[in-house]
Amino acid sequence: MEEQTYILKNIDSFELEHIFDCGQCFRWNKQADGSYTGVFKNNVLNVQKNGDNVIFKGVCNGNIQNIVIDYFDLKRDYKQIKNILSKIDESMNISIKYGSGIRILNQDLWETIISFIISANNNIPRIKGIIERLSKNYGKKIEWNGEKYYTFPTPEELKDVTVEQYRNLGLGFRDIRLYETTHMVLDKKVDLEELQKEPDTLKVREKLLSLSGVGPKVADCILLFSTLKRFEVFPIDVWVRRVMNELYIKNEDETKVSKKQIEKIAQEKFGNIAGIAQQYLFYWKREQKA
DNA sequence: CTGCAGGGGTAAA
DNA sequence: TTTACCCCTGCA
Numbered sequence A: 001m002e003e004q005t006y007i008l009k010n011i012d013s014f015e016l017e018h019i020f021d022c023g024q025c026f027r028w029n030k031q032a033d034g035s036y037t038g039v040f041k042n043n044v045l046n047v048q049k050n051g052d053n054v055i056f057k058g059v060c061n062g063n064i065q066n067i068v069i070d071y072f073d074l075k076r077d078y079k080q081i082k083n084i085l086s087k088i089d090e091s092m093n094i095s096i097k098y099g100s101g102i103r104i105l106n107q108d109l110w111e112t113i114i115s116f117i118i119s120a121n122n123n124i125p126r127i128k129g130i131i132e133r134l135s136k137n138y139g140k141k142i143e144w145n146g147e148k149y150y151t152f153p154t155p156e157e158l159k160d161v162t163v164e165q166y167r168n169l170g171l172g173f174r175d176i177r178l179y180e181t182t183h184m185v186l187d188k189k190v191d192l193e194e195l196q197k198e199p200d201t202l203k204v205r206e207k208l209l210s211l212s213g214v215g216p217k218v219a220d221c222i223l224l225f226s227t228l229k230r231f232e233v234f235p236i237d238v239w240v241r242r243v244m245n246e247l248y249i250k251n252e253d254e255t256k257v258s259k260k261q262i263e264k265i266a267q268e269k270f271g272n273i274a275g276i277a278q279q280y281l282f283y284w285k286r287e288q289k290a
Numbered sequence B: 001c002t003g004c005a006g007g008g009g010t011a012a013a
Numbered sequence C: 001t002t003t004a005c006c007c008c009t010g011c012a
Helices: A016-020 A064-071 A078-086 A090-098 A109-118 A124-138 A163-168 A172-186 A192-197 A201-209 A216-225 A238-249 A259-289
Strands: A003-008 A028-030 A036-040 A043-050 A053-059 A141-144 A147-150
Touching: A003 A064, A016 A036, A043 A064, A053 A064, A053 A141, A078 A090, A078 A259, A090 A259, A109 A124, A109 A172, A109 A192, A109 A216, A124 A147, A163 A172, A192 A201, A201 A216, A216 A259, A238 A259
Parallel strands: none
Antiparallel strands: A003 A053, A028 A036, A036 A043, A043 A053, A141 A147
16 A cells, blocks of 8 residues: 555644544554554554644555545534533533544444443553554554554454453453454344444444443443444543533532433533533543543 | 552443 | 452552
């Protein structure tokens, strides 16, 4: 594959740190020069920001411009979304200023499912390590710029992998979940192409929940961060619970705040773009702590 | 140095 | 509603 370059000029709402460190993806790594390199589908890309211009460079399976526009959700008007959300209240306004360059990536459905199964009760460095080892062992190699990269393995590529082999990669108790989900997808007990076409979000959610290792939080992450693109869902993890309690509920013990309570407030305040609001709040809260 | 809690939850009891 | 679960890290 030949290297391609694409330059976006005068871009609005696009910050590398915000996009890659807001918890939606696991395969983008910061380089010494501040740029990020990542693998998605059969593409390896380096993204660099220079003033208001963004330079995309890498090897792509297709036209780099089309691929970038799709993956980075460039057709969506985040300025308008931020306008709406920032008027809701002052906390939302502050968190949006903090993560003003966030964009929700269009990530491959299969990769998102497996990545977030791995994320359960886990921390980011370990999640990233597991995904890299999975790719290195079972994905396809792509060489670019003297470096080796590996695509995320397809269900077919994981067909013969045993539970024990997963365990040896450091999956821990998630080994069986990965095995079961892979075979449910291979056997079309859950048909990902059908899922992609299904308009009813609740039906899609139900299907996702039937997968092994997918509970409410993971299902919502898949709905929001993959090509399913459901911006109305509001994934609730410990950070989101924390920030929602601090801002709106103010319970002495945040662990006592129910999911339903948080969901209701999110729905009332943020409506059909609650998922994006969640990203601003999550990034804001998490970076403050870090 | 050893011990132990806790981490972007889930499934089974 | 409560509890165990793999593995790694941070900290007492």
